[in-house]
Structures are given as C-alpha cells and as structure tokens.
Amino acid sequence: MKLIRLSAACGLVALLTACTHPGAKEQEARELEACKQMVLAGLLKIPEARDMRFLGKVAEATAVCRGGQKALQFRMTPWVDWSQYWGTGDMASLPQNYVSSQGAALRGVSGALLDLEYQRIALIKFNLFDNSGTYKTYVSGSGGAGGRSIKVWPEMRLPKTNPYYQAVGGERAQECKGELIRGRTTTGICNDILNPLMGSSGALFARNVEFETSFPDLGRNELTRNRHGNRLGLLTPDPQVISRNLLTRIQTPDSKNCNAGFGAPDNSPTANCDYQKAPFFNVLAAYWIQFMTHDWFSHMEEGHNAAAYIDMGCTTQLVDGVPKPLTPAEAEKLGCRPGDRVDKTLVADDSPPESFTAGGKKYLARAPKTFANTNTAWWDASQLYGYDETSKKRVKRDPKDPARLLLEPVAGVSGGYLPVLQAGDPIQPQWMGQEAAAFPDNWTIGMSFFHNLFAREHDAFVEEFRRQAAERPNADSGLRNPAVPTREIANKDVTPEELFTAARLVVSAMIAKIHTTEWTPQLLYNEPLYKGMNANWNGLLGTGEPEVSKALSDIVVNEFGKTKDVVKSTQWYSVFASGPGIFGLGSQVPGYDITKAESTNGGVNHFGSPFNFPEEFVTVYRLHSLIPDLIEYRDWRQDPNQIVQKVAVINTFEGKATDAMRSRGLANWGLSMGRQRLGLLTLHNIPQFMQNIRLPRLDTPGKQIDIAALDLIRDRERGVPRFNEFRRQYGLRQLTGYDDFFPKPLSAEHRQWAQQLREVYGTHVCDASKVITDAQRNQDNSPIDDCLGHPNGSVVDNIEDVDTVVGWLSESTRPHGFAISETQFVVFILNASRRLFSDRFFTSSFRPEFYTTLGVDWVNHNGPGPEQIEQGLPNGHKQPVSPLKRVLLRNIPELADELKPVVNAFDPWARARGEYYTLEWKPRPGAESDPAFMK
Numbered sequence: 060m061k062l063i064r065l066s067a068a069c070g071l072v073a074l075l076t077a078c079t080h081p082g083a084k085e086q087e088a089r090e091l092e093a094c095k096q097m098v099l100a101g102l103l104k105i106p107e108a109r110d111m112r113f114l115g116k117v118a119e120a121t122a123v124c125r126g127g128q129k130a131l132q133f134r135m136t137p138w139v140d141w142s143q144y145w146g147t148g149d150m151a152s153l154p155q156n157y158v159s160s161q162g163a164a165l166r167g168v169s170g171a172l173l174d175l176e177y178q179r180i181a182l183i184k185f186n187l188f189d190n191s192g193t194y195k196t197y198v199s200g201s202g203g204a205g206g207r208s209i210k211v212w213p214e215m216r217l218p219k220t221n222p223y224y225q226a227v228g229g230e231r232a233q234e235c236k237g238e239l240i241r242g243r244t245t246t247g248i249c250n251d252i253l254n255p256l257m258g259s260s261g262a263l264f265a266r267n268v269e270f271e272t273s274f275p276d277l278g279r280n281e282l283t284r285n286r287h288g289n290r291l292g293l294l295t296p297d298p299q300v301i302s303r304n305l306l307t308r309i310q311t312p313d314s315k316n317c318n319a320g321f322g323a324p325d326n327s328p329t330a331n332c333d334y335q336k337a338p339f340f341n342v343l344a345a346y347w348i349q350f351m352t353h354d355w356f357s358h359m360e361e362g363h364n365a366a367a368y369i370d371m372g373c374t375t376q377l378v379d380g381v382p383k384p385l386t387p388a389e390a391e392k393l394g395c396r397p398g399d400r401v402d403k404t405l406v407a408d409d410s411p412p413e414s415f416t417a418g419g420k421k422y423l424a425r426a427p428k429t430f431a432n433t434n435t436a437w438w439d440a441s442q443l444y445g446y447d448e449t450s451k452k453r454v455k456r457d458p459k460d461p462a463r464l465l466l467e468p469v470a471g472v473s474g475g476y477l478p479v480l481q482a483g484d485p486i487q488p489q490w491m492g493q494e495a496a497a498f499p500d501n502w503t504i505g506m507s508f509f510h511n512l513f514a515r516e517h518d519a520f521v522e523e524f525r526r527q528a529a530e531r532p533n534a535d536s537g538l539r540n541p542a543v544p545t546r547e548i549a550n551k552d553v554t555p556e557e558l559f560t561a562a563r564l565v566v567s568a569m570i571a572k573i574h575t576t577e578w579t580p581q582l583l584y585n586e587p588l589y590k591g592m593n594a595n596w597n598g599l600l601g602t603g604e605p606e607v608s609k610a611l612s613d614i615v616v617n618e619f620g621k622t623k624d625v626v627k628s629t630q631w632y633s634v635f636a637s638g639p640g641i642f643g644l645g646s647q648v649p650g651y652d653i654t655k656a657e658s659t660n661g662g663v664n665h666f667g668s669p670f671n672f673p674e675e676f677v678t679v680y681r682l683h684s685l686i687p688d689l690i691e692y693r694d695w696r697q698d699p700n701q702i703v704q705k706v707a708v709i710n711t712f713e714g715k716a717t718d719a720m721r722s723r724g725l726a727n728w729g730l731s732m733g734r735q736r737l738g739l740l741t742l743h744n745i746p747q748f749m750q751n752i753r754l755p756r757l758d759t760p761g762k763q764i765d766i767a768a769l770d771l772i773r774d775r776e777r778g779v780p781r782f783n784e785f786r787r788q789y790g791l792r793q794l795t796g797y798d799d800f801f802p803k804p805l806s807a808e809h810r811q812w813a814q815q816l817r818e819v820y821g822t823h824v825c826d827a828s829k830v831i832t833d834a835q836r837n838q839d840n841s842p843i844d845d846c847l848g849h850p851n852g853s854v855v856d857n858i859e860d861v862d863t864v865v866g867w868l869s870e871s872t873r874p875h876g877f878a879i880s881e882t883q884f885v886v887f888i889l890n891a892s893r894r895l896f897s898d899r900f901f902t903s904s905f906r907p908e909f910y911t912t913l914g915v916d917w918v919n920h921n922g923p924g925p926e927q928i929e930q931g932l933p934n935g936h937k938q939p940v941s942p943l944k945r946v947l948l949r950n951i952p953e954l955a956d957e958l959k960p961v962v963n964a965f966d967p968w969a970r971a972r973g974e975y976y977t978l979e980w981k982p983r984p985g986a987e988s989d990p991a992f993m994k
C-alpha cells in the first residue's frame with residue numbers, strides 16, 4: 060500500500076517541490092502563493108454527474124500557480140486552460156528571470172498532465188455508449204455489480220453461425236482456447252478470451268455521446284428541436300456549398316499550373332498548388348494516419364456502400380437565413396456540381412430503439428440507427444493481413460517460405476515490392492492493377508509506401524528469427540502452445556505458420572508503438588503530450604524503475620482490475636495505469652499461466668463497455684486536408700535538397716500507384732514525403748483534387764464527387780451531433796458564436812472566415828425560454844438555452860448547427876504544436892488509451908509465449924539487438940532511436956545518410972529541430988539549399 064500512496068502523491072509532490080521553491084521576484088511570489096491556495100483547496104473532485112465536469116477550466120489559484128497571468132486571462136475563453144501553463148509551449152512558455160524557470164515548467168507540465176488525467180477519468184465515466192445491447196446493464200448493473208465493473212457480456216458471445224461457435228463452448232459459457240488464442244485471428248475474434256465477438260469484423264460502431272443526442276436531424280426530442288429549430292437536414296445547410304465556401308484551398312498568384320490538383324503534365328517542378336502547411340509534421344505523417352484508419356475501421360463492404368444513391372447538394376444556399384435554390388450560374392461560380400450522387404451509407408439497424416428506465420430517468424438502449432465496422436477494431440495490422448476471409452485472400456505469402464509475405468524484385472530499384480493483384484483475386488474493378496493489400500481502398504502512393512514498408516518489416520523479422528534459429532537451433536524460442544503448455548518450442552521447431560503469426564503480432568505492436576510514441580508526440584508537439592504518450596506506453600515512471608513499475612502493474616491488475624467496485628475498477632485503474640504504462644499491463648504477474656484466461660486476459664479493462672470505435676472517432680479522423688495536391692519529388696541518388704519533379708497525388712490514385720512506386724522506388728518516395736510539410740487542418744485547405752475526384756466505382760454519369768462534402772454527408776447520415784453539442788458531450792466548453800473560433804482581437808482573415816460561416820450557416824432570433832441541452836449547465840447553474848448567454852430576442856449565430864468537421868477545422872486556438880484541435884484531441888484521449896487497455900496482446904498477452912523472445916525484444920528495443928539511443932538530449936530527453944526511424948533504416952538502407960539527423964520520422968526531415976519544441980521552419984545544417992525553405 061505504501062507504493063500506492065507514493066504514486067498517488069506523485070503529481071502532487073512534483074507540484075509541491077516546484078511550488079515551495081523560494082521566489083525572488085514579485086510575480087513568482089504571487090504564483091507560489093497561488094500554489095499554496097491551490098494545494099489547500101485540495102485535488103479536484105471526480106464529478107458525480109455529467110453536467111458537473113470541469114470542462115478543462117481550472118480555479119483561479121490553479122491557473123496562476125501553473126501559468127501566471129497568461130493562464131489567468133485565458134480562463135475566459137472556451138478553450139482548455141492547460142495550454143497556457145508554464146512549459147507547455149516552446150521557449151517562450153518558460154518564464155524569464157524567475158529563480159527557477161525549471162520549477163515553473165515542472166508545475167506547468169505536471170499540472171497539464173493532471174488536467175489530462177482528470178479528463179480521461181471523466182471521459183471513461185461519461186462517454187461510453189455501446190450499441191450492441193449492453194448499455195442497459197452498463198447503466199443498471201447486474202447481479203449486484205455496478206455496470207461499469209462488468210467484464211463479460213452475453214452480447215459478446217459468438218453466434219451459432221460463426222464457424223468457431225463450438226470451439227469456444229457453443230451454448231455453454233464461452234471461452235477461447237487452443238489455436239484461437241495464439242495470435243491475432245483473421246476476423247478479430249478471441250482477442251478477449253471471454254468475450255470472443257468483441258472488436259471483430261462486423262461488430263457495431265459504438266458512440267461517445269448520449270444516444271438521445273445523436274441524429275439531431277431527426278428532431279426526436281424537445282432539446283434537439285430547441286437546439287436546431289428545424290434547420291437541419293441531410294442536405295441542409297448544403298454540403299457542397301459549405302465545401303466550396305469554407306473548405307476550398309485558396310490559390311495565390313504563386314500557384315502555377317496547379318491544374319485543379321493535376322499539376323503539370325510533365326511533372327515539372329515549376330508547377331505549384333498552394334496549401335497551408337504545418338512546419339512540424341510531414342507528408343509521411345498524413346499518410347500514416349490514413350494507413351492507421353484502414354486498420355481500425357471502415358463503413359464500407361469491399362469498396363461499396365449501399366445499393367441506393369443520394370444527391371450531394373449544390374442546390375441551395377442561405378439568403379438572409381432562408382434556404383433559396385442555387386441557380387446554375389451561381390453553382391458554376393462556386394464550382395460545385397448539382398448532378399453529383401453517391402451511394403448511401405450501409406445501415407445495420409434502423410428499427411426503433413428500445414428504451415428503459417433507471418434511477419427515475421428514461422434512456423434509449425441504443426442509437427436510433429446503428430452501423431457495422433466492417434474492419435476489426437483491434438490494432439492488428441488488418442489492413443496488411445486481412446479482416447475477413449475475402450480480404451485475407453488478397454494477402455500474398457511467399458510460397459517458398461510461407462512465414463514471409465511475398466515481395467518480388469523490381470528492375471532498377473532495390474529491395475522487394477508487393478506483387479500486383481491478379482484477375483483471380485477477390486477484387487473490385489477499381490482495384491485492378493494495384494499492389495496486393497488486404498485493404499485496397501482509396502489507395503495512392505502513400506498507402507503503397509506504408510504497405511511495402513511493413514511487408515518488408517514483416518520479412519525482416521522472419522529473416523532475423525531464421526538467422527538466430529540457424530545459429531542456435533535448439534534454443535528456446537519462447538513460444539508455447541496452450542494445448543501442450545509445458546513443452547518448450549525450440550527455434551528449429553517453430554513452424555512457418557507459428558512464425559507468421561508471431562511476425563504479425565510484432566508488426567502490429569511496432570505500428571502501435573510508432574503511433575503512440577512517435578506519431579502522436581509529433582502531432583501534439585509539446586512537453587505534456589510527449590510525457591503523456593510515453594506514459595501510455597512505458598508509464599510515467601519510464602523504463603528506469605522496472606521494479607516499481609512491476610509492483611504497480613500488479614496492484615492495478617489484481618486490486619483494481621478484479622474488484623466490483625466501479626470507482627476502483629475505472630477511475631483508479633486509469634490513474635494508476637499511468638505509473639507502469641498501459642503497454643504490457645498484467646504481463647508480468649506472478650504465476651502467469653497461458654492456459655488460464657485469468658493470466659492471458661487479466662490485464663485488459665473495457666471499463667464496463669465492450670470495445671469498439673465510436674462514430675465520433677471516425678468524424679475526427681476525417682483529415683483530408685492533410686494531403687497536398689502535389690508531392691515535391693526528390694531523388695536520393697542526386698541532391699536530396701533538390702525538388703526534381705512535382706507529382707500529382709491524383710496521378711498515383713488506385714492502380715497508378717504501382718508504376719509510380721516501381722519506377723521510382725521506396726527510397727525516393729520516403730525521402731520526398733519525409734521532407735515535405737503536410738497540410739494544416741484548417742478552413743480553406745481541402746486538396747483541389749479531392750473536390751473533383753472521379754471514383755470509377757460510382758454508378759453515376761460523371762462519377763465525380765467532392766470528398767469534403769461527402770465527409771459532411773456521411774456524418775449527418777450517421778447522426779453525429781453538431782459541433783457545440785459534440786463539445787458539451789465530451790466535457791468541453793461550448794462556443795457562443797462564430798467569432799469564438801478565433802483568437803481575439805480577430806485578424807482581418809479571421810473576421811472574413813467568421814463572416815463566411817455566418818453566410819453559410821446563418822443566424823436566428825434566439826428564444827431564452829428554450830433549453831437546448833442537458834449535458835452541461837451555465838456557470839450560475841441555470842440551464843443552457845437557445846440564446847447561449849446573449850440577450851433574449853437578439854440575433855445569434857447558428858453555432859449549434861455547425862457540422863462537427865467544419866467546427867474543428869475552424870478552431871484556431873490550439874495548444875502549442877497541436878496539428879489537431881482540442882475537440883479532436885479529447886476524442887483521442889478516450890479512445891487512444893482504450894484501444895490499448897482493451898487489447899490482450901498489448902497488455903497481459905505481451906509475452907514470449909505469443910510473440911517469441913525475439914519478438915518481445917524487437918518491440919521493446921525497436922528492432923533486433925539492444926536499444927539504440929540518439930546523441931544529445933532532444934527537447935531535454937534521453938531519446939531512443941525512434942521505432943519508425945529504425946524500421947526505415949532496416950528496410951530502406953539507402954536512406955541512412957538522410958535519416959542520421961532525424962529524431963522523429965514525422966518531423967520534416969530537413970527541418971532544424973532547434974530548441975525546446977520550436978515550430979520554426981528552418982533548415983538543418985546541410986539543407987540550406989532546399990527550396991522548401993525559401994518561403
């Protein structure tokens with residue numbers, strides 16, 4: 060118990076040590092006094108009810124203690140306070156002339172981490188809504204246990220139709236055993252041994268918002284009707300009009316030969332399509348996240364939606380707040396197309412949902428419509444290996460060694476490349492000519508890059524295993540077969556199938572590690588997030604305190620994981636898991652036995668709600684603005700500083716990617732996308748080619764659609780609440796008008812953007828007698844009404860109607876180094892940690908018995924051999940050579956020189972990383988002649 064108290068006080072101790080530092084300056088003294096008041100007031104209470112959440116806004120003394128005057132002033136804005144604490148930005152966020160700027164940074168950064176942990180606890184408590192039938196139990200409990208401590212659900216049993224029904228126990232209590240538990244299964248069943256169906260292909264998407272607040276267009280209840288006043292529909296406000304007015308990339312006179320995103324016919328480097336660029340994040344990072352979403356979720360079946368088609372707008376616009384038809388001339392001027400049509404989203408169930416009553420309150424048992432995730436929800440690299448029997452047939456194994464993925468030599472470029480899909484493969488016509496991949500949709504050069512890279516990584520692992528096995532054939536591989544658990548499996552006895560399965564586990568874990576410890580800390584480039592993300596993986600204690608980590612992990616799994624007390628099993632579980640980290644949680648408990656679910660499954664926690672992604676998660680990943688229209692193409696054999704061509708992304712769409720990859724090679728694409736900045740997530744930054752893309756699969760005359768407009772339509776079809784209610788549901792403060800999106804005083808550009816929002820979404824005369832939400836209350840505890848604090852009867856912005864994607868793109872106040880908005884981020888806080896917490900192979904089954912001994916070391920050290928450490932202390936940290944950098948070095952050795960100075964493979968490779976989290980766009984030594992730095 061001593062350990063528990065020690066860790067519980069960790070954050071507090073850090074604060075106090077910093078707070079009690081003797082202050083020399085008046086300002087510092089005031090802050091230290093505020094620290095005392097903050098400590099005396101005690102830690103924040105975990106809210107009892109949804110409408111009592113802290114909204115990321117702290118008390119006055121806390122703000123002053125952690126960030127001084129700047130943080131104090133910021134409290135008036137809707138945005139989370141921690142972004143203004145000391146040390147949470149670049150050098151400018153450190154105080155000048157303080158006795159110890161380090162002490163201030165420590166209290167700022169640890170304060171931010173505390174705020175984030177509070178947010179996570181509240182999100183776990185208030186934002187889990189499962190659609191598959193368990194929600195009633197979640198609310199009401201079962202057999203005396205609180206709903207949130209329940210771990211096994213009848214709804215997660217395999218149905219009779221599943222081929223493995225008998226194998227897991229049929230009608231009896233179901234438990235996965237034998238071969239079914241040894242690795243990641245094709246359809247994702249049996250990740251959770253006691254809930255075989257969880258996270259498998261075809262399971263329903265969950266929600267993070269109250270069911271009652273989903274599908275606002277349907278106006279199902281009074282609050283929704285009051286909130287939107289009959290103003291919403293699938294095509295109102297008009298999605299194409301929104302796209303053209305608010306999302307189109309603005310082209311300056313610099314833009315030459317952009318040619319609607321097609322660039323110059325000869326790929327001339329003089330072509331230019333303007334886009335707003337992020338200085339600290341590269342194009343590899345953009346494609347990385349598309350590659351990830353193809354692993355996590357999909358609403359489509361084999362590249363298709365439903366059979367029926369719908370219109371896509373370009374027919375109305377608001378004139379003085381009233382929708383009026385758009386004339387052909389107006390449509391042409393805008394650039395939209397009234398004839399565009401698209402296939403409807405697939406719906407799993409739209410029958411009226413049941414309701415139930417608990418504690419005097421009536422609840423819907425699920426959302427009014429549900430949708431299936433046709434992918435496995437697990438982080439199992441299913442985009443590479445398959446998610447059902449059909450997609451698996453697209454995965455080519457090497458017939459000479461079935462442990463390997465098939466890669467073939469290509470003349471003129473080094474290394475192996477994925478084979479091309481053949482007519483006999485299960486493919487849609489639009490995928491003809493593409494490289495073999497389980498998930499082939501929306502394929503361009505970026506997908507080709509990562510699929511080839513990780514196929515090579517798979518084979519690199521197999522090769523190293525075979526090398527070691529040849530050296531030590533009789534040595535223990537670490538693998539065990541649960542059917543004969545005591546039999547040691549020697550290296551020489553590992554079958555190709557067993558090795559393939561282990562390699563998939565290793566590749567999936569490497570991908571998860573890259574995402575958690577490399578992509579995300581660069582996406583959210585500041586100190587609290589660096590610490591927070593590394594805590595998710597290695598724990599706040601890091602790797603330096605293995606004994607304490609092990610002991611804490613034991614406590615988390617055995618004390619908090621097994622209790623029926625919901626507070627312990629949810630909030631304390633989450634808090635204490637930050638100590639040892641989520642990855643590997645429960646894998647080191649004494650007496651581990653691979654035949655017992657208690658061991659192999661013991662480290663998972665679903666917090667009372669079966670794991671699947673919520674629809675809202677898909678919404679915040681609609682990141683199409685990240686993609687540039689043209690890739691600044693370079694050749695590693697020439698001068699990497701030179702841009703030799705500009706290749707249009709659209710000219711690498713679908714089958715065209717194959718030739719682009721094979722004629723130019725993985726190394727050149729890596730270099731090109733590694734150096735180029737990606738597109739900012741902001742208004743007016745949708746790639747031109749995406750607004751005009753032709754999808755061969757569409758059964759329409761023009762086959763054209765506007766992907767930005769489709770993003771809005773899909774969210775409306777799936778009932779995602781609009782932006783303001785979305786924020787309220789997630790425990791963030793609402794906005795009161797379009798101006799709130801932008802920092803005050805408004806710049807000329809932002810004033811124009813606010814006006815554009817006003818023209819597109821409109822205004823109305825507000826009615827203070829209409830209550831619009833029960834998710835939050837005003838600060839004086841009164842209900843929130845249609846006037847949002849403005850005088851009754853005044854003209855207010857229709858801020859409640861703003862589509863969530865448009866809302867988060869408009870958010871212009873963000874924490875330092877955030878490539879995404881805080882609204883998107885809060886969705887990640889919950890779901891990114893949940894998909895680690897829920898996955899046995901990232902927690903209690905991260906063991907040599909499943910991964911092999913080599914596999915465990917590979918994941919821990921980012922490859923074979925001991926961990927490698929970067930020189931120096933980037934941003935003040937001892938930094939292992941990052942996992943993606945190691946993957947790149949291993950599999951594309953041509954890039955060795957280019958990668959030498961790179962610390963994070965998602966930071967533009969030629970950027971000088973500079974001092975503490977700088978976002979400056981300056982070349983590193985040797986890259987001064989790179990034209991990308993000319994402006």
Ligand code: HEM
Nearest residue numbers: 345348349352356357358501503677680681682683686773
């Ligand atoms: C480079 C080229 C890309 C192309 C051609 C492309 C194309 C598309 C298309 C056509 C859809 C609509 C599918 C439908 O609902 O009918 C879609 C959906 C989507 N895209 Fe992209 N996309 C690209 C890049 C990205 C990137 C970089 C991201 C970043 C994460 C992304 C995230 C998504 C998401 C989250 C969806 C919704 C998926 C779902 O409903 O399950 N896409 N994309």
